[in-house]
Amino acid sequence: xxxxxxxxxxxxxxxxxxxxxxxxxxxxxxxxxxxxxxxxxxxxxxxxxxxxxxxxxxxxxxxxxxxxxxxxxxxxxxxxxxxxxxxxxxxxxxxxxxxxxxxxxxxxxxxxxxxxxxxxxxxxxxxxxxxxxxxxxxxxxxxxxxxxxxxxxxxxxxxxxxxxxxxxxxxxxxxxxxxxxxxxxxxxxxxxxxxxxxxxxxxxxxxxxxxxxxxxxxxxxxxxxxxxxxxxxxxxxxxxxxxxxxxxxxxxxxxxxxxxxxxxxxxxxxxxxxxxxxxxxxxxxxxxxxxxxxxxxxxxxxxxxxxxxxxxxxxxxxxxxxxxxxxxxxxxxxxxxxxxxxxxxxxxxxxxxxxxxxxxxxxxxxxxxxxxxxxxxxxxxxxxxxxxxxxxxxxxxxxxxxxxxxxxxxxxxxxxxxxxxxxxxxxxxxxxxxxxxxxxxxxxxxxxxxxxxxxxxxxxxxxxxxxxxxxxxxxxxxxxxxxxxxxxxxxxxxxxxxxxxxx
Amino acid sequence: xxxxxxxxxxxxxxxxxxxxxxxxxxxxxxxxxxxxxxxxxxxxxxxxxxxxxxxxxxxxxxxxxxxxxxxxxxxxxxxxxxxxxxxxxxxxxxxxxxxxxxxxxxxxxxxxxxxxxxxxxxxxxxxxxxxxxxxxxxxxxxxxxxxxxxxxxxxxxxxxxxxxxxxxxxxxxxxxxxxxxxxxxxxxxxxxxxxxxxxxxxxxxxxxxxxxxxxxxxxxxxxxxxxxxxxxxxxxxxxxxxxxxxxxxxxxxxxxxxxxxxxxxxxxxxxxxxxxxxxxxxxxxxxxxxxxxxxxxxxxxxxxxxxxxxxxxxxxxxxxxxxxxxxxxxxxxxxxxxxxxxxxxxxxxxxxxxxxxxxxxxx
Numbered sequence: 014x015x016x017x018x019x020x021x022x023x024x025x026x027x028x029x030x031x032x033x034x035x036x037x038x039x040x041x042x043x044x045x046x047x048x049x050x051x052x053x054x055x056x057x058x059x060x061x062x063x064x065x066x067x068x069x070x071x072x073x074x075x076x077x078x079x080x081x082x083x084x085x086x087x088x089x090x091x092x093x094x095x096x097x098x099x100x101x102x103x104x105x106x107x108x109x110x111x112x113x114x115x116x117x118x119x120x121x122x123x124x125x126x127x128x129x130x131x132x133x134x135x136x137x138x139x140x141x142x143x144x145x146x147x148x149x150x151x152x153x154x155x156x157x158x159x160x161x162x163x164x165x166x167x168x169x170x171x172x173x174x175x176x177x178x179x180x181x182x183x184x185x186x187x188x189x190x191x192x193x194x195x196x197x198x199x200x201x202x203x204x205x206x207x208x209x210x211x212x213x214x215x216x217x218x219x220x221x222x223x224x225x226x227x228x229x230x231x232x233x234x235x236x237x238x239x240x241x242x243x244x245x246x247x248x249x250x251x252x253x254x255x256x257x258x259x260x261x262x263x264x265x266x267x268x269x270x271x272x273x274x275x276x277x278x279x280x281x282x283x284x285x286x287x288x289x290x291x292x293x294x295x296x297x298x299x300x301x302x303x304x305x306x307x308x309x310x311x312x313x314x315x316x317x318x319x320x321x322x323x324x325x326x327x328x329x330x331x332x333x334x335x336x337x338x339x340x341x342x343x344x345x346x347x348x349x350x351x352x353x354x355x356x357x358x359x360x361x362x363x364x365x366x367x368x369x370x371x372x373x374x375x376x377x378x379x380x381x382x383x384x385x386x387x388x389x390x391x392x393x394x395x396x397x398x399x400x401x402x403x404x405x406x407x408x409x410x411x412x413x414x415x416x417x418x419x420x421x422x423x424x425x426x427x428x429x430x431x432x433x434x435x436x437x438x439x440x441x442x443x444x445x446x447x448x449x450x451x452x453x454x455x456x457x458x459x460x461x462x463x464x465x466x467x468x469x470x471x472x473x474x475x476x477x478x479x480x481x482x483x484x485x486x487x488x489x490x491x492x493x494x495x496x497x498x499x500x501x502x503x504x505x506x507x508x509x510x511x512x513x514x515x516x
Numbered sequence: 517x518x519x520x521x522x523x524x525x526x527x528x529x530x531x532x533x534x535x536x537x538x539x540x541x542x543x544x545x546x547x548x549x550x551x552x553x554x555x556x557x558x559x560x561x562x563x564x565x566x567x568x569x570x571x572x573x574x575x576x577x578x579x580x581x582x583x584x585x586x587x588x589x590x591x592x593x594x595x596x597x598x599x600x601x602x603x604x605x606x607x608x609x610x611x612x613x614x615x616x617x618x619x620x621x622x623x624x625x626x627x628x629x630x631x632x633x634x635x636x637x638x639x640x641x642x643x644x645x646x647x648x649x650x651x652x653x654x655x656x657x658x659x660x661x662x663x664x665x666x667x668x669x670x671x672x673x674x675x676x677x678x679x680x681x682x683x684x685x686x687x688x689x690x691x692x693x694x695x696x697x698x699x700x701x702x703x704x705x706x707x708x709x710x711x712x713x714x715x716x717x718x719x720x721x722x723x724x725x726x727x728x729x730x731x732x733x734x735x736x737x738x739x740x741x742x743x744x745x746x747x748x749x750x751x752x753x754x755x756x757x758x759x760x761x762x763x764x765x766x767x768x769x770x771x772x773x774x775x776x777x778x779x780x781x782x783x784x785x786x787x788x789x790x791x792x793x794x795x796x797x798x799x800x801x802x803x804x805x806x807x808x809x810x811x812x813x814x815x816x817x818x819x820x821x822x823x824x825x826x827x828x829x830x831x832x833x834x835x836x837x838x839x840x841x842x843x844x845x846x847x848x849x850x851x852x853x854x855x856x857x858x859x860x861x862x863x864x865x866x867x868x869x870x871x872x873x874x875x876x877x878x879x
Binding site for chain 2: 020021022023082083084085086122127130131133134135138141152318319322371372373375376377378379407408409410412413414415416417418419420421422423434
C-alpha cells in the first residue's frame with residue numbers, strides 16, 4: 014500500500030500570460046455554431062486567437078463516458094467527450110507539447126449547486142485521463158462583467174463582455190428567423206444559405222466593431238449606438254430575398270427544457286429541432302437571451318423579497334431594474350431591425366406569476382420555475398400548439414419541474430406537453446414519444462386552419478389570388494401579426510382577411 | 517403538526533422541534549423511517565417523475581402522514597442549510613432536487629384531486645433559506661400565519677432563534693459523543709470508520725443500515741457531519757497547512773474543491789480531508805444514492821483525498837430502494853478483513869506525519 018502523495022490538491026491551471034496571447038488559441042464551446050462563430054468575432058476584435066470546439070457528435074457521448082465519473086448527466090458527458098475528442102485530435106496533429114502550449118480551454122459556470130457550476134470537475138477528469146494535466150482550463154463566472162484568469166493573459170473587459178452579449182443577441186435573433194422561415198421557404202435550402210451569409214456578415218461586424226471607452230462610456234456606447242442595428246438592417250436585406258408560402262399548415266412546437274439541451278443543435282439532443290421540422294412542424298427555438306434575462310430578474314425578485322432588510326433598497330432596485338430594462342430595450346431594438354419577426358423575450362414577472370401555484374420562484378437551479386411559466390404562457394397566449402420539453406438524463410433541477418407539471422396538466426388537460434428525456438443514445442424512443450403528441454398537434458393545427466377559413470369565408474384560392482397582387486406578402490421579412498391563433502397559416506389567413514376588409 | 521422525516525429534515529429536525537415548541541404547537545408527528553412498504557403503500561401513484569430514490573420516497577412519507585391524526589402537514593422547501601462551513605465556502609445551498617422535491621411530489625397529491633383538502637389537512641411548504649437568517653422568519657411567518665391564528669412575525673422570529681438554539685445544542689452533544697468515541701479509539705488504539713454520505717443516508721431505508729453492519733463487527737462508526745470541531749484537534753490536523761499558506765482556516769476546502777456551493781457536498785469534502793489526516797480513522801465508507809448528481813463530480817476527488825493519505829476507501833454507490841442485504845453483508849465482510857489487516861499500519865503511518873498527539877485526546 015504505497016501512498017503517492019500525502020494530500021490531494023485540486024487542479025489549478027498554470028498561468029496564461031499576456032505575452033502568450035498572440036500564439037495561444039482559446040478553445041470554447043457549448044452553444045450553436047452560430048453563437049460560437051459570433052463569439053469568435055468578438056474575441057478576435059480584442060486580440061484573442063480562438064477556435065470553437067467541433068459540433069457535438071454521438072461519439073462524444075461514448076468518449077465522455079470513458080473519462081468522467083459514472084452517473085454524469087447527459088450534457089456533461091457530451092461536452093466532456095467533445096473536449097476530449099478535440100484534445101486528442103490536436104495532440105495527434107501537434108503533439109503533446111503543442112496542445113499544452115498552443116491552446117487553452119475556457120468555460121463558464123459558477124452559477125450554483127447544479128452540475129453546471131461543476132462542469133470543470135468533469136473536464137479535469139478528461140485532462141487526467143489524457144495525461145494532459147498541464148493543459149490550461151479556465152472557469153469564468155457567468156455573472157461578472159469584468160474578470161481575469163491567473164497570469165493576466167485572459168482578461169474579460171467591458172468591451173469584450175458587451176461584444177459577447179451582442180454575439181448572443183445576434184445568434185438568437187438569426188436562429189429565431191431561421192426557424193420561423195425555413196418551414197415555409199419556397200426554394201429549399203434558401204434559409205440555410207441566408208443564415209450562413211447573415212452570420213458571416215455579423216461576424217465581420219463584430220470583428221471590426223469600434224472600441225469606445227472602457228467602463229461606463231463603453232456601456233453607454235453599446236446601449237445607444239446604431240452600429241449593431243445597422244448591421245441587422247443589412248442582414249434583413251438578405252432575408253428579404255427569401256420567398257415563403259405561409260399557407261402550409263404546420264403545428265407550432267415550442268422548445269423548452271434544460272439550458273444546454275434546448276439551445277443545442279446537434280446529436281446532443283438528437284437534432285430534435287430539425288427532426289420536428291422534417292415531421293412537418295414549425296419550431297420556436299429558445300433564445301439564450303431568455304436565460305440571461307431570468308438571471309437578472311431573479312436578482313430583482315430576491316431583492317424585493319428582502320425589502321426591509323436591505324440597505325439602500327430603492328437605489329439597488331433602481332440599478333437592477335435599469336439593467337433589466339436596458340437589456341430588453343437593446344433586444345427589442347435589434348428585433349425591430351428584423352421587422353419584429355423574432356419573438357420578444359417573455360415578461361419574467363408574468364412567467365413567475367404563472368408558475369407560482371406550481372413551482373416557487375426562489376427554487377433556483379437550471380431554469381427553475383421558467384419551464385412551467387413558459388409552458389403556461391405559450392398555452393394561454395396561443396403561442397404554440399405543443400410544448401416539447403427537453404430534459405437531460407440525470408439532470409438535477411429539470412426533473413423536478415417536469416414532475417411539477419403533473420398538476421399543471423391536471424388543471425389544463427388540453428395543454429399538449431411532450432417531456433422528452435434525452436439520454437444521447439435512445440433517439441428512437443424520444444422521437445416516438447414526441448411523434449405521439451405531434452400527431453395531435455397536427456390535428457389541432459389543421460382544425461384551427463379550417464375554422465379560420467370558415468370564419469373569414471376565404472378559400473386558399475382567394476388568398477393565392479390576393480398574393481399575386483401583393484407579392485410583398487410572400488417575403489420572409491413580412492410581419493404577420495398575431496390574431497390569437499397558434500398556427501402561422503391561421504394568423505396569415507386572418508391577416509389577409511383583414512387586408513381584404515373581410516374582418 | 518405532521519413533518520415527513522425526509523431529505524434535509526435529517527440535518528435540521530432539531531431546529532423544527534425547537535421552532536414549533538416555541539410557537540406552542542401541541543404535538544409534532546414525524547413519519548416513520550423510509551421503507552419499501554411505506555413507499556408502496558403511501559407513495560404509489562404519486563410519483564410524477566423518475567428521480568433518485570431519496571426524493572421519490574418523500575411521497576411515501578407524505579402519504580403516511582395523511583393517514584395520521586394531524587391538522588397540518590409541514591413540508592419545508594429547504595433552499596440552504598445551516599453549516600459549520602458557512603463563512604469558509606462560497607455557499608451552503610441544498611441539492612437542487614432536494615429543495616425542489618416538495619413541488620414535484622406535491623403535484624402527485626393534487627393532480628387528480630386535492631388529497632390534503634379531502635382529509636381536512638392543511639398543507640404548508642414554506643421556502644426556507646437557512647443561510648439568510650434575516651429572511652427566514654418572514655418566509656415562515658407568511659406561510660404559517662393562516663394556519664396558526666394570531667401568529668405574529670415577532671413570535672416567529674423568536675421561535676427561529678429557539679430553533680437554532682435547539683439545533684446547536686443537539687449538534688454540540690453529537691460532536692461531544694464523537695469526541696468520546698475518538699478518545700476511546702486513541703486509548704485502545706482501535707480504528708474507526710468514517711461515513712461520508714448525505715445526512716438522509718442515516719435513514720435505514722435510504723442508507724440500508726450499512727453503517728450498522730460495520731458496528732456489528734466492533735468498528736465505531738462516525739458521521740462527517742458530527743465530527744468534533746475543537747480548536748486543539750483541528751490545529752493538530754490542519755495547523756501546519758494554514759501556516760504554509762495552503763488553506764486560510766481549518767474549514768477551508770479550496771485546496772481540494774473549488775466549487776463550494778453545496779452544503780452537503782462541501783461537508784463531505786471536508787470530512788474526507790479530516791479522515792485523511794486523523795490517524796485512527798483508517799477506513800472511509802462512501803454512500804451515494806442512484807442518480808445523485810450532486811455526488812457524481814465528487815467521486816474521484818473524495819477518493820483521492822482519502823487514499824492519498826493511505827486511508828482505505830470503499831464506496832457503496834447507486835443505492836436505490838432495493839435492499840441488496842446479501843451482497844452488502846459479503847462486501848462488509850471483505851472490507852472488515854482489509855480494515856483488520858491494515859489498520860495498525862495506517863494509524864502508525866498517519867501518526868508519523870503529525871506532531872505529538874494532543875493531550876486532550878489522551879484523556
